[in-house]
Amino acid sequence: MAILKDFEELVVSARRGQEAGCRLQAMREGSVSCLGPHGLHRMAYTEWGDPANERVLVCVHGLTRNGRDFDVLANALACDYRVVCPDVVGRGRSDRLFFSDDYALPTYANDMMVLIARLGVDSVHWLGTSMGGLIGMFLASLPGSPISRMVLNDVGPLIALDALQRIGEYLGKAPDFADLAEAEAYVRFVCAPFGKLTDAQWRYMTVVGTRPKPGGGFEMSYDRAIAAPYQKGFLEAKEVSLWPMYDAIRCPTMVLRGAQSDILLHATAVEMTTRGPQAKLVEVPDVGHAPMFLEESQVRMVQDFMLSAPG
Template sequence: MREATVRCANPQGLHRIAYTEWGDPHNPDVLVCVHGLTRNGRDFDDLAEALSSDYRVICPDVVGRGRSEWLPAKSAYGLPQYVSDMMVLLARSRVESVHWLGTSMGGLIGMLIASQPDSPITRLVLNDVGPVITAASLRRIGDYVGRAPVFPDFAAAETYIRAVSAPFGPLTDEQWRRMTQTSVRAGAGGGFEMRYDPGIGDVFRSAPVLNDVDLWPIYDAIRCPTLALRGESSDLLTPETHREMGRRGPQAKLMEVPGVGHAPMLMDSAQIALVRDFLLSA
């Protein structure tokens, strides 16, 4: 694993986003893995290691998360900024095309890029996200994003992460521990704090969420082969939307992960195999 940063622009100035990279740095086959709303690129350590013999795997920390810098204006946190940053990162990769795996928010970023003419994404994995984002799931996310306390010790941080991340499904004690290690950092006044900008939550609470978000026109414009993974108990990607994704647009290959809500973490061998088999089936 290698760590690096790349400089990007925002309406108020410049910021750096961090990323980890796995595999041969000269491999022309690149897989970009992008995380969910409050997560970071280290979520993909197991998958990236498993696929590093086939791909150069790039796992960014979206701005405001992980090791990436925070935006001065919290209102700038949103898909336009994220897409802009990811295009800078793709330019840094120095390849004409990439495969893309996106969990939740990372999938929305991938959808937006893949829907464009002359898109660099030639194969797309959407992990528990689709063209309809339910209002209920958005309200649930808004209830906790940016409201995490400062934890007195690491054990308290792990207890919190296990609680808010319960929909991820059954993980081993070692996996929960590793996820906590990459999710928190030492606080300035002692203890531990989450490794993301609390201001991300401001966008969710700036106005009441009354309706589902409809992105079908974007999904319908996607032309590359697509895999749509769904957690069996997901409240963000409904069974109805998932089935429709197999009929419309890229007519995604549909797969469901049992015993998981939002979203499969792609840490165990069975989930990794679903992704590997699709990506390497071309």
């Protein structure tokens, strides 16, 4: 798309220095058919790097976003990994579900296991932002988990309810937009905790986070119906604590926390370094919920941890 031309230099600047003999592959698109509680649905994904590379990194996005959020990071790690970025069902190019209650962790986890089976590998590294981190925590806590190394991006086993209320104020309520400029103004407002992004970065977050409407204009690229189970599962809860799940995780884990995050509080992140996998904690300055890996420094944080040791 011509509108993304301004973003090309950003993608290139975040790319890891390539070793001799490393040839980047173009982004590819695919999908898998998954079985949910009420039938089949299609989950789309983008893929970067050598398709024969057995070292696989799965990157899973946040609640209202999609796999294209990871374009810069995936491009940067494509020489080391086969990087796969799914659109969780109900988002991006994936199908919308007929029953809103099916937008839930068991559905998402089942879909990810189908995807991993499609990739034909026994284990994967995992990067999960917010909701994507919760899915990763669930899978990594299970005996025989395919996740052998994990980065949790601004999410943990204890979720601040004030922040959940903040998200609930806009979730599923996005208006339709006459044009991308109108959409960008909305994205800048609701996604302000992403930090001080450049104009090119905000435009890119808008382009990959919206989709054209058949009759003209644009809408956010997620099913508004995801708000219903969110309301039941989070906003009506008195406390959201997943410490037993976290304590069962055994794979090497790093926690990235936006230093201004209202989702993952500092005290919770520190406790995550002493329990369960005893995660490594890195805080990202001048960012709330959540770091989006559009800056080289943020990409390097993931890169250094993922490639620090085999596993």
